[in-house]
Amino acid sequence: MANFNERLNGLDLSQITHRLKIATGMTEADCLQAEVLYRQFLVLKSKYPDTPITPPQLADEVWHExxxxxxxxxxxxxxLFGAFLHHIPDEDNQETWQKAVYLYQLEFGVDVSNLQAAYCR
Known part of the structure; x- marks a missing residue:
């Protein structure tokens, strides 16, 4: 069986990002960034399955689509996971957003602190 990264690399999100572009009017560049952030979010959920993580809004847009x-x-x-990945909005708060900021930096060297958090108030 392929490892998680191989399975993730095989995940075709082209129709999803196409629908997102039409639904939101996002630019091609924004859709690409959103897809990258969503894929990174999926990696984080794989590596930290019991950790509530609020994704950046762009990643959440792809997730919803x-x-x-x-x-x-x-x-x-x-x-990808061997189980359904539930979307639980009640987990989206400042604490879970700060966890995401930390993990995106730790795992990918990406600073998402300047991005809007999904549902974070």
Missing amino acids: HITDTLAYHNDCEN
Whole structure:
């Protein structure tokens, strides 16, 4: 069986980002950044499965669009995680956002602190 990164690299998000671009009017560059942040978020959820993490808003936009195709999302979750990855808005708060900021920096060297957090008030 392929490792997580190989399975993630095989995940085709092109239709999802296409739908996102149409639905939101995001630029191609913004959609690309959103997809990268979402893929990084999925890596974090794989490495830290019991840690609530609030994704950056751009990543969350892709996640929401991914979820709308319920069958594909279910299959993708099974392929990536072996289980369904639930989206729990109640977990989105300042503490889980700070955890995300820390983990994006630690794992990818990416500073997301200047991005808007999903649902973070």
